[in-house]
Amino acid sequence: MSKxxxxxxxxxxxxxxIEVGPRGGQVNNPRVVNIDSGDRLPPTQKPGHKWTKx
Numbered sequence: 001m002s003k004x005x006x007x008x009x010x011x012x013x014x015x016x017x018i019e020v021g022p023r024g025g026q027v028n029n030p031r032v033v034n035i036d037s038g039d040r041l042p043p044t045q046k047p048g049h050k051w052t053k054x
Contacts, residue, residue, distance in 0.1 A: 002052040004051070005052065007043045015034070016032060017051040020052050
């Protein structure tokens with residue numbers, strides 16, 4: 001599994017990121033975002049959720 005990343009973190013590699021639970025578990029209807037190099041990760045649907053690179 002990829003490293004868990006907090007929302008709002010910037011300067012991450014470009015790519016697709018998927019929303020996961022606080023410990024990396026699946027969530028219902030996860031957000032999937034594509035960011036470019038240097039972009040900031042957006043907020044998640046609920047506090048405590050994190051992002052992981054797909």
